[in-house]
Amino acid sequence: MEQDEEQAPVSDAASAPTRRRDYKTCLAMVVVIACVVCVPAVGGELWGRDVWRWAGVSWPGGVYSFAVLMGLSVPGLLLLLFAALTSLDWQRHAVRSFAWAGAAFGGFIVLIAIGGAVVDTWPFGGGRRGGPGGTDTSRQYPSLWAAGLGATVVGILVLTVLILMSEKKRRLSHN
Template sequence: MVLVLAFVAGVPAVGKELWGRDVWRWAGASWPGGVYNLAVLLGLAVPCLLLLLFAALTSLDWQRYKARSFAWASAAFAGFSVLVAIGGAAAETSPFGGGRRGALRGTAGGTDTSREYPGLWAAGGGATLVGILVLTVLILLRERTLRRSRR
């Protein structure tokens, strides 16, 4: 629960200011397919990283398996770090709120990135929802297959 609160509170405050704009500026110049393809990739990565984080944190058993628990804890930390980075980049695409970094007074809300790429937040958010749906279906199919094999 503490990790979730730290993620929700820390991402908009830290990640957006440190690297959000730089990620999209770099992607616009050098990512194959541009910023929208990167947004889709990052959106699909979020559910996978959340699943990794959940699996890692539920697999810890420090009393019986110290080395394995250390490996799972390392995986959880790495996954959480990547989620914070993705969250910072995602916060930069928000069309809500005030602009910054030289935005003109009286212009539409949002960040400079959201004005330059207006549908970026929708591409990343939609990809996240599709990723959650696909992972849910795959997990349910796996459970059904395991139940059948146990009979």
């Protein structure tokens, strides 16, 4: 019996690059998760208190308006990160992809810095037995975490409405 086409034997060597890529992806995800969890926790101790002291003295409107600004910036930074990572096309547009990767990295660093400051506002835990919980910042400004969280939720809602309106307008213009 003759075969019309010869098939190359499948070997383990052919699948080796895929395994190597999976290993690199896994390692990258571990690093990202470590940054997201560890850096804000350490940042709360290193720069969190200083950020809120600075905002209390220097920022117009004080710490609560700064918390609102930070809360509103989080959804925008997450959207920038998502847009940047989904726009990477190293094969066709290397320079543009490099710029998007730089934007994603910058947005990620700012999100991590915000996370470090936010940790210092959390009012739960951290107190001694019988003493108040939380940090010095959360005891001095007890509703600071709520102002930032509320601004983040409002920012998510506003961005969602803007994206839906933009998609609807785009669909109507194509029809």
